[in-house]
Amino acid sequence: AQTVTQSQPEMSVQEAETVTLSCTYDTSESDYYLFWYKQPPSRQMILVIRQEAYKQQNATENRFSVNFQKAAKSFSLKISDSQLGDAAMYFCAYKPGTSGSRLTFGEGTQLTVNP
Amino acid sequence: DSGVTQTPKHLITATGQRVTLRCSPRSGDLSVYWYQQSLDQGLQFLIQYYNGEERAKGNILERFSAQQFPDLHSELNLSSLELGDSALYFCASSEGIGTNEKLFFGSGTQLSVL
Numbered sequence: 001a002q003t004v005t006q007s008q009p010e011m012s013v014q015e016a017e018t019v020t021l022s023c024t025y026d027t028s029e030s031d032y033y034l035f036w037y038k039q040p041p042s043r044q045m046i047l048v049i050r051q052e053a054y055k056q057q058n059a060t061e062n063r064f065s066v067n068f069q070k071a072a073k074s075f076s077l078k079i080s081d082s083q084l085g086d087a088a089m090y091f092c093a094y095k096p097g098t099s100g101s102r103l104t105f106g107e108g109t110q111l112t113v114n115p
Numbered sequence: 116d117s118g119v120t121q122t123p124k125h126l127i128t129a130t131g132q133r134v135t136l137r138c139s140p141r142s143g144d145l146s147v148y149w150y151q152q153s154l155d156q157g158l159q160f161l162i163q164y165y166n167g168e169e170r171a172k173g174n175i176l177e178r179f180s181a182q183q184f185p186d187l188h189s190e191l192n193l194s195s196l197e198l199g200d201s202a203l204y205f206c207a208s209s210e211g212i213g214t215n216e217k218l219f220f221g222s223g224t225q226l227s228v229l
Contacts, residue, residue: 037220043203044117045220052215091158102148102171103218105158 002027004094006106013082014114020067021077021109023092031097034068034075039108040088048090051075053097079111087113118142121206121221129229133194136224140187140208146170147189148209148218149181153202164189165212193226201228 003026013019025034036048051059051068058066063083067076079086092106118141128134140147149161151174160173164183175181178196183189193200203223209216 033215042222043225044222045205045207046117047217047219050217102160102163102173103150104160107157 002029002094002096002104004092004104004106006090006092006109008109009107010110010112012112012114013079015082015084017082018078018080019082019111021079021090021092021111023075023077023106025073025075025092025094027073027094027096029096033095033097034066035093035095035103036064036066036075036077037091037093037105038086038088039091040085045091049077082113084113084115087111117219117221119144119206119208119219119221121204121224123224124222125225125227127227127229128196130196130198132196132228133192134196134226136191136193136204136206136226138189138191138206138208138221140189140206141219144208144210144219145187146209146212146216147183147187148207149175149189149191150205150207150220151202152205152223153199156202158205161191170212196228198228201226 032053034051038046049061063080089108093103120139145166148163152158161175163171181191205223207218207220
């Protein structure tokens with residue numbers, strides 16, 4: 001079974017600084033997708049960024065980027081120029097590359113942004 | 116706004132009772148997923164429907180059931196409720212069941228069993 005591990009229950013960062021959230025996963029699949037979701041106090045689950053395992057290039061979405069290390073099964077999220085609105089719980093998630101498959105989530109990392 | 120609507124937002128009930136949670140997917144989405152988020156179990160997949168048919172089942176208890184109706188909205192029925200069923204229940208939808216599908220989540224229904 002696939003597992004996703006986020007070893008940092010809490011992280012904090014100063015406004016305008018950069019922070020990296022860690023995620024590792026375990027799978028025997030060669031084709032899969034990885035995601036970072038953000039859950040602010042409103043509880044809404046918001047997709048931040050997505051990475052296809054077959055792509056070597058790291059995904060980037062504005063201030064958010066990932067460091068995808070397939071051999072190491074590592075998928076970290078870097079947030080640059082942190083803003084107060086980035087404060088939220090961040091979840092790493094894994095999805096096998098098979099039709100109809102579901103997401104497996106990590107435990108989450110609570111990010112605090114200090115002014 | 117993700118376009119996925121869940122009602123009610125909050126639900127308070129007693130042990131032994133039965134409740135129904137409702138989800139309307141984004142316009143055009145045929146696939147609906149239900150997830151449970153609790154403090155001790157984290158985010159867990161419960162069940163998936165695609166165009167009215169059950170597609171995949173996860174850690175869903177026998178006391179729980181779901182269905183997707185012809186208009187594509189879905190309902191999650193929770194019966195014989197226990198204290199441990201208190202959780203945030205999410206619905207998500209996607210256009211289809213392909214490998215490249217993106218899931219869009221609703222705001223969840225917070226269930227409190229007293």
